[in-house]
Amino acid sequence: MLVRDAMSTVVLTIGPAHTLRQAARLMSARRIGAAVVLDPDTSGLGILTERDILNSVGAGQDPDRETAHAHTTTDVVFAAPEWTLDEAAAAMSHGGFRHLIVLDGHGPVGVVSVRDIIRCWVRAGTRGARQDAGMLAG
Template sequence: MLVRDAMSTVVLTIGPAHTLRQAARLMSARRVGAAVVLDPDTSGLGILTERDILNALGAGRDPDHETAHGHTTTDVVFAAPDWTLEEAAAAMSRGEFRHLIVLDRHEAVGVVSVRDIIRCWLPLRGRAQAPAVTA
């Protein structure tokens, strides 16, 4: 199975001046765990994830004053739509992150997450759930 089969095509794009609260609201409304940050000054793409926002809040940062710019990962690993899910999972494992921006001809066409990959590898629809394990 390929990344294009698993990725979400809902790509939330924000600017570096969005506050963390604005980013969180947009991510929540779109039900996504990451936003692509497009900085027109650098012509580059970055990513802001739910973990980045959580870490900022945990460090006592004010979500109404902190901007995406200060919390965006800019050394992003990108996936191609024709990567296998194994290649995407390996890249995530090596980089210790949970989201990959999918680029096609230098354009963000999707985001694939660990959850997306798991859903493809272990579809629950139509299958009986595994019994609960108790200790």
Template sequence: MLVRDAMSTVVLTIGPAHTLRHAARLMSARRIGAAVVLDPDAGGPGILTERDVLNAVGAGQDPDRETAQGHTTTDVVYATPEWTLEEAAAAMADGGFRHLIVLDGHEPVGVVSVRDIIRCWAATRERSRVLTG
């Protein structure tokens, strides 16, 4: 199974000037755990995750004043739609993160999460169980 089969194609993109509160509202409304941060001055898309917001708030930072720019991960591992789910899971395990931005060329076309991968693997396992009786 490939990343394209598991990824969410609803990609929330925000700018570096979005406040953490605004980013959190947008992520919550879409029921997603990460936003792709597009900064024209950066080398490529970055990612802001729910954990980044949680860490900032837990450290006593004001989510109405802190911006995505200060909390975005820019040293990002990107997946392609053609990666296998095993490759994506290995990259996540090696890097210690739960989301991968999926790029087609230089454009973000999706985000794949650990939850997405587990959901696909569980469904595949269930189908196999039903077929083999």
């Protein structure tokens, strides 16, 4: 199974000046755990995750004053749609993060999360278990 099979194609792109509250509202409305942060001044992509917002609020910072820029991870590992889910999971495990921005060509086409990968693996395992049960019953 490939990253393209698991990734969410709902890609929220925000700017570095968005406040954490604005980012959280947008992420919550779309039921996603990460936003791609596009900085037009650097032409770079970063990622802001639910964990980044949680850590800021937990540290007592004001989500109406804190900007995405201050909490964006810019040293990002990107995935390709052709990666296997094993490759994506290994990259996440090695890097200690739960989301990968998926790039195809020049821009983001999706985000894949640990939850997305597990969902695909469970479905594949369930199908395999059903096939095995059918073979045993036949």
